[in-house]
Amino acid sequence: MRATYTAGPMRWSILGKEVTTWGYESQLPAPLLRATAGDLVEVTLVNQLPEATSVHWHGLAIANAMDGVPAVTQPDIEPGSQFRYLFTFPMRALTGSTRTTACSSNEGCTPRS
Secondary structure, three states, X not given: OEEEEEEEEEEEEEOOEEEEEEEEOXXXXXXXXXXXXXXXXXXXXXXXXXXXXXXXXXXXXXXHHHOOOEOOOEOXXXXXXXXXXXXXXXXXXXXXXXXXEXXXXXXXXXXXX
């Protein structure tokens, strides 16, 4: 499974109000990624946000270098740069969840459904 996603500011309508928020591919929630156990997953994240970011693959048992905890398990993805996540999709999730978590070095990690 191969994909490229861009993280960036976007406009979103909620309860009749237009707001500015952050999203992937200008979508909220983010586009769905589908993989089967054993699949090679290659996702390139392009950062067009005004600050560093990463993607934490919540609940997946993958190598630390691909786990998306900024400045701990991987370098920050600085504004204007990109990072390629490459891992084999595990046989099962550790928590039963396949949600990802968007991480910002200034604001910490926020679960995304």
